[in-house]
Amino acid sequence: MPRSNRPRQQRRAETEPLDLSRVMGGLRRTESKRDGEWNVQPQSAGAAVKVYTCPGCGGEIAEGIAHVVAWRADGIMGEADDLAARRHWHSRCWRMRA
Numbered sequence: 377m378p379r380s381n382r383p384r385q386q387r388r389a390e391t392e393p394l395d396l397s398r399v400m401g402g403l404r405r406t407e408s409k410r411d412g413e414w415n416v417q418p419q420s421a422g423a424a425v426k427v428y429t430c431p432g433c434g435g436e437i438a439e440g441i442a443h444v445v446a447w448r449a450d451g452i453m454g455e456a457d458d459l460a461a462r463r464h465w466h467s468r469c470w471r472m473r474a
């Protein structure tokens with residue numbers, strides 16, 4: 377199934393490689409949130425080459441802004457599906473998330 381579960385406007389073709397560790401900065405960590413465990417992958421400013429919409433505030437994450445990528449660590453759909461459903465967050469918005 378194509379990764380089409382993000383019905384937001386896209387300014388560029390979304391062709392992110394799944395090899396996240398290669399293109400992103402920082403080490404992946406796991407955080408406990410109110411709704412479960414999440415993988416959190418910091419993305420360096422240099423690796424942020426696209427505009428994303430932050431689900432925390434609904435605002436844009438501009439190119440060149442370091443932020444975090446989060447996806448479920450305890451999902452029942454499996455790692456690949458969870459990873460495909462990952463979201464980009466402002467670092468501040470993610471920290472404020474319960």
Ligand SMILES: [Zn+2]
Pocket residue numbers: 430431432433434435465466469
């Ligand atoms: Zn935000």
